[in-house]
Amino acid sequence: MKLKIYLQEAYDELVHKVTWPTWKELQSSALVVMIASFIISLMIFVMDMSFKNIMEFVYGLFY
Template structure:
């Protein structure tokens, strides 16, 4: 791409970002951020619960005791 084409491309890109893109308001951004944080915590809790439930493995018959079993088994 030559310099003229690159300059035109960059000018069009800036024009589109400034004039054609609808950016969220501050309150929309905050509410979306809160939703993402809540969803992340819920997914993390769900994964933790699944790890604990599927990690209940008496005697390590299947070789996996969950992440907690892995951490607690390091020193033994």
């Protein structure tokens, strides 16, 4: 019985009390996330390549 009440309250909350974004807002937010993800991945790539080159130089000093 408590489960039925909980599910009904959860349904009512999702349908009547939540403000869902519009399609335009959703597209805008997705674009921001994609651009930020690309920039962060590019930064990690540059840092990784820099570290690789530095380590190759350091290891090259000893061979």
